Each structure stands twice: as structure tokens, then as C-alpha cells.
Amino acid sequence: DVKVTQSSRYLVKRTGEKVFLECVQDMDHENMFWYRQDPGLGLRLIYFSYDVKMKEKGDIPEGYSVSREKKERFSLILESASTNQTSMYLCASSSSDGYNSPLHFGNGTRLTVT
């Protein structure tokens, strides 16, 4: 079974802090994604990566950056956390069979910025 592991289930940070959300997958997947989920807005794509050291902006990249130094790890960085970044963050991965293959999610990190 595919396992996508997010380092924290709950996180509380202060406004202005630099925040790192870590995600690791164990299936040698090429593709990794970061989404955020908010009530009424659904899941929205922040950033994605199709290979090591590659990154692409999703629909809402402002205020975020990412890092993919190793194939299995994809980090989401909030350079200066703000209260409007309070949300559920979901990491996902998929294999690169063309670019169409099942997406698998981690358990999510619920981030609160105070």
C-alpha cells in the first residue's frame, strides 16, 4: 500500500513565523502535491512537483514555497505565516504513468496561525 506521511497532525504557530510542513512517501512516486482545504472552498492546489528539484505553481501559490531535494520528500514552506493561512494542508503523491495515475493523500496537517 502507498503510504504518504505528514510530519505533524496538528500545528500551532504565531503570525510571522517561518513554518515547514514535511511530507514523505514510500512508493518511489515521481509526482507530489500540496493542497489546502477550507470549508466552502474545497481543496485547492498550492504547488506540485514532477521530479527532484522541480516545482510548479498551482492555483494559490502566494505566500508559500516548496522544496524537493529528494524524490521521497516534498516540503511546504510558509515564509511568514499569516492568520489567513490557517487551514488543513494535505500532501499527495502519484506515479508518473504518463501523468495519469491514482492520487494518494497523507493524513493532513491542521495548521492554526495565531
Place this chain on the structure above:
Amino acid sequence: GIQVEQSPPDLILQEGANSTLRCNFSDSVNNLQWFHQNPWGQLINLFYIPSGTKQNGRLSATTVATERYSLLYISSSQTTDSGVYFCADSGGGADGLTFGKGTHLIIQP
């Protein structure tokens, strides 16, 4: 990008009932997937179904790609089926999946 509409937004059923959830897409589909989010927030991939019909136990899904819609059938509902069901597709691009707003399903004992 592709637009995804799900219906109904909410559904309350008694245990044992059957249900049909629907997704309509604004563009051609080629990466269509159904997910279940349980009350603890975990998103589980139910089906990868860009076309045709698949079945997995009490769940089945059908995608009619030419008409840009997909249906998820749940038979003999159980309380553990409760949660939010999402459909998603990449709309022919390679830029990740776009999700619908979900159908919130409550199965009452």
C-alpha cells in the same frame, strides 16, 4: 481550468439505503478519480476511472467521458460510509487534479 460540479451537496440516508452521487465536468476528462474523506479528515482514493465502469464491493463508479460526467453508486449503505465524497480530474492538463466541492453524506443507523 476545468470546472467540477458535484450533486447533491448534502445527502442524509438510513442505513441500508442506496445512493447515487454525480459529477459534471466542463472539459474533457482523462484522469477522473473519486475520493472519500472520513470524519477524521483522511482522504481515501476510491476509484481511478477516466472511462467505463468499475466496482469495489458495495461501491461502483461509471464515467461517460463523451458526456463529461461520472456517477458513484453506494449500495446497502453503512454508517461507516458517512463522510464527504469528492470527484476530481486534471482536465487534459498535467497540473494536478481539480476537485469538486464534495457531497456530504450522512448515514443514520
